[in-house]
Amino acid sequence: MPRGEKPLDMTRGPVAEFAAELRALRRAAGTPTYRTLARQANYSITVLSQAAAGVTVPAWPAVKAFVVACGGDPLDWEQRWQTMRRDQDIHDTIVNQPPPSEPQASDAFQIVRSAQDRQISSEMAGSKMVASSFGPSICTRADTTAVVKVFLLDDHELVRTGLRALIESQPDMAVVGEAATAAEARTRLPLTRPRPDVAILDIRLPDEDGISVCRFARTTMESAPTCLMLTSYADDDAVVASMNAGAAGFLLKDTRAEDLLKAIRLLAAGGTLLNPDVLNLAIGRLRKRNQGLLDLTEREREIFDLLGEGMSNDEIARQLLVSPQTIATFTHRIMQKQGFGRRQELVVTAARLLERRRNRADAQELADRLTAVYSVKDQ
Template sequence: MIRVVIADDHLVVRTGFAELLDTQPDFEVAGTAADGAEAVRICRELVPDVVLMDVRMPGMGGIEATRQLAGAGAGGPRVLILTTFDLDEYVYDALRAGASGFLLKDVTAERLFDAVRVIAAGEALLAPAVTRRLISEFARLGPRSEAPALPTLTPRETQVLRLVAEGLSNPEIAARLVVTEETVKTHVSRVLNKLGLRDRTQAVVAAYESGLVVPRSWS
């Protein structure tokens, strides 16, 4: 059972997502919140697996709430940001705050279900339009001085991280490197552990911020 909390300041949005999720036997809507502070409080009380988090909310916004929840460590919920195309400027900040992915508010029911399951499983979820915005932002900012060090990675792990950052799935990486998918999963897991990262989304951020992947090299 995947426990979900929905945080959005619009009652219609909260109710709509809750009703959709309730139609699935493997989902449980543990609670809802109208702002970021309430979302943090409810998540600490109810310990959900996934939070659907709006960005713009009164008081504490979604990015600060995400930062507080992600800072709780490995036991914290995975955050799926609810966004619209005109909110893409928040993508970079939300990812650095610890969000695991993005979901457009006009998403279909099936896409919503898939997104929650993907995030709950620890995978990344970045829509193509969001990914383009993210890449352009990395290109503008360049590598950051406080980026995590990568020397602890083996050459193969570094190669896998680079391919993850370029958007390849585990099967695609396996085909590229001529190894099994299980081997790729092992490499990805080791990369996350060595760099102290929660999931693939944070791995993408680390790869760009360290300069391992340069956007213009594959645009």
């Protein structure tokens, strides 16, 4: 008989939702016992059962073992796990009283935040200061008379609840609509009254992504809201794609509450957080990466694409009629040429590039077009 599981406590937030998804994966695999999973995954029964307990954030190796034993896609589940881990941090910040100290941005993203801080300060020059419960003072334009109306898109209810509480604590802001999926957002955004001034869109969603919603709003809606993309991690592809879709800015989910409020006011006033310097850095890294791909041999590029399909060395070897050791050698050579320290980085990059090609999105052409746009603006 399958081992019984305790009911999930959904008040624990994203970690419980993630555990529910793991349990659903186990049911889809025929509800194997944890003893069977432990034999297949070479992990203890306790570790695997705790991964789906929904009490604490499980370690990725344990989750990966669980997923593989149930026949899931490790690449897809790693992205889910990363999103859950970051959303859980937000959840814990919301429910704990008093709130913990503000999280710090990653080292790789410090330059983005510094540039945004400088830009916000410059845009808000000459403004008046009003008291705020989320900081000593928050800037707002002196001629602001109307309430800034905000629309929220995030697949986690607790995240939306936290954002709503933060935004509606301000006397000059109000949340006028919400959605949990891209499909809901496309239906609700055009019908929302009063019309939102700013739409805060989560990039990663269960059905599509927030970038597609931004593109929909900016191309089909009259008086479309200004779009602020919210992401769990810095991603050059996301930066460039957001700009191409018409977004006016993007922020990490670990952004300080005060900075998020400043950003909303700035965008509502017609400003932007897509700093040209930050955008140029992203374009430069994309160009460097794409140039590196040109250095791959035909066979290396073939293996690179198959890795992007989520195939293992054994699966690629069978398809190409070579030994797994040969594939391992090629994979190591690709990692050296591309500067990847781990196979995981290589696979994730390959998957993203493969998806982009399938969607007929040419990153190099996009980078050149954006560069030309900013060159004209700078003249």
